[in-house]
Amino acid sequence: MNNTPLPAGLNEMDLAAIETVRRVAEKILAPEAATVDETSSFPAAQLHALAEIGVLGINLPEQWGGPGLSALALSACVEAVAAGCASTASALTAHFLATDAILLGGDDALRARILPKASTGEVLGAFALTEPRAGSNPVDMRCTARKTDSGYHVSGVKHFISNGAVADFIVVFAITDASAGHKGISAFLVEQNTPGLIASQPERTMGLRGGHVFELSFDCEIPAENRIGQEGSGFRTAMKVLDNGRVEVASMCLGIAQSALDAALGWVKQRMIGGQPLAGYQGIQWMLADMATQLRAARLLTEDAAAKRAQGIRFSQEASMAKLFAAEAAGRIADTALQIHGGYGFVRDLPLERHVRDLRIMRIYEGSSEVQRTIIARHLINQ
Numbered sequence: 001m002n003n004t005p006l007p008a009g010l011n012e013m014d015l016a017a018i019e020t021v022r023r024v025a026e027k028i029l030a031p032e033a034a035t036v037d038e039t040s041s042f043p044a045a046q047l048h049a050l051a052e053i054g055v056l057g058i059n060l061p062e063q064w065g066g067p068g069l070s071a072l073a074l075s076a077c078v079e080a081v082a083a084g085c086a087s088t089a090s091a092l093t094a095h096f097l098a099t100d101a102i103l104l105g106g107d108d109a110l111r112a113r114i115l116p117k118a119s120t121g122e123v124l125g126a127f128a129l130t131e132p133r134a135g136s137n138p139v140d141m142r143c144t145a146r147k148t149d150s151g152y153h154v155s156g157v158k159h160f161i162s163n164g165a166v167a168d169f170i171v172v173f174a175i176t177d178a179s180a181g182h183k184g185i186s187a188f189l190v191e192q193n194t195p196g197l198i199a200s201q202p203e204r205t206m207g208l209r210g211g212h213v214f215e216l217s218f219d220c221e222i223p224a225e226n227r228i229g230q231e232g233s234g235f236r237t238a239m240k241v242l243d244n245g246r247v248e249v250a251s252m253c254l255g256i257a258q259s260a261l262d263a264a265l266g267w268v269k270q271r272m273i274g275g276q277p278l279a280g281y282q283g284i285q286w287m288l289a290d291m292a293t294q295l296r297a298a299r300l301l302t303e304d305a306a307a308k309r310a311q312g313i314r315f316s317q318e319a320s321m322a323k324l325f326a327a328e329a330a331g332r333i334a335d336t337a338l339q340i341h342g343g344y345g346f347v348r349d350l351p352l353e354r355h356v357r358d359l360r361i362m363r364i365y366e367g368s369s370e371v372q373r374t375i376i377a378r379h380l381i382n383q
């Protein structure tokens with residue numbers, strides 16, 4: 001992690017926050033990351049340690065309990081958490097999706113009710129968009145919210161929801177007007193103890209095994225004040241939130257890929273083959289050069305998207321480019337790092353095989369690589 005470069009333009013507060021997060025990630029998250037993976041245990045203690053240094057609110061402005069960090073610093077903090085423990089980073093960024101939805105889509109009453117508590121970690125959030133038959137295209141969703149005398153009746157099933165059963169509140173997207181396509185989707189806040197909310201056991205996943213995902217079934221009455229924004233604004237809110245989320249996924253990829261590259265650099269200097277260190281072989285040097293170049297390119301795309309985010313304008317294309325490139329590059333980097341370790345890379349005593357497994361979902365969630373390409377192409381064609 002010491003090799004991790006920082007972007008230009010960070011202020012003193014940003015730098016102090018990044019240093020604190022890196023220290024906690026190294027001292028508290030990293031030593032437990034293999035155990036979290038082996039035991040598939042939700043990293044509650046790790047999130048608690050991050051909450052103690054204010055990380056659960058680092059995506060929020062000061063008005064709502066956050067530290068008011070720059071978007072570049074937020075990315076660097078997410079990267080540091082992922083370098084320490086990818087499962088913890090996934091649970092953390094799912095919480096950010098939920099609080100971003102309230103920040104970007106909700107009114108001040110809802111923001112005041114939830115965000116200060118969410119920023120301290122007193123409450124944890126989940127973001128429920130995906131359904132069994134609606135992943136890449138959320139407009140296929142079937143979950144409905146029917147108006148009642150006191151609010152709404154939310155009914156339907158959400159699938160693959162990170163933090164779903166452990167979160168205190170869930171941001172749920174549902175249809176309020178079936179005739180209006182994406183403009184008929186609205187967002188709601190459902191609290192965990194709401195009667196009629198049932199969660200599955202966590203799914204058994206290939207990687208990010210501590211970042212638990214659940215199926216959630218809703219047959220719930222919720223008050224009118226739990227609607228997030230106007231009826232019909234849910235899809236737009238979700239897309240804005242996912243722009244932010246995709247930069248955070250890209251940042252997670254940087255953290256894991258940097259760890260893999262650092263491990264490979266350490267290994268090639270000490271592994272002797274044919275009387276010389278592995279680092280002496282040109283074939284290996286070229287692998288390292290490609291890894292570092294791809295990581296640098298991913299980092300620059302991520303910083304570019306974060307810089308656009310800081311300007312407060314839509315940055316969907318930049319976010320998609322960063323997520324697409326970082327997820328694909330990180331997968332290649334971790335695979336090459338494993339290859340450089342030979343058989344040792346395949347053994348679970350070292351973190352390489354975990355990095356490969358943890359990174360695989362980055363090409364799928366928050367919009368697969370195919371979906372990112374579709375978004376980028378749509379911007380190119382329509383501009």
Ligand SMILES: Cc1cc2nc3c(=O)[nH]c(=O)nc-3n(C[C@H](O)[C@H](O)[C@H](O)COP(=O)(O)OP(=O)(O)OC[C@H]3O[C@@H](n4cnc5c(N)ncnc54)[C@H](O)[C@@H]3O)c2cc1C
Pocket residue numbers: 094127128129130132134135136137159160161162163205208213361364365366367368369370371374
């Ligand atoms: C560990 C994990 C955590 C998750 N966390 C959350 C969460 O917190 N909240 C949430 O709402 N969701 C979450 N998800 C869901 C995730 O976002 C979806 O799995 C993802 O969006 C893909 O949807 P799908 O699985 O239904 O695949 P599908 O949509 O069925 O896609 C199948 C394949 O078709 C491809 N495809 C789709 N459309 C096109 C197209 N137009 N052109 C070409 N190819 C296409 C896809 O790229 C993919 O390869 C999570 C998933 C996992 C596994």
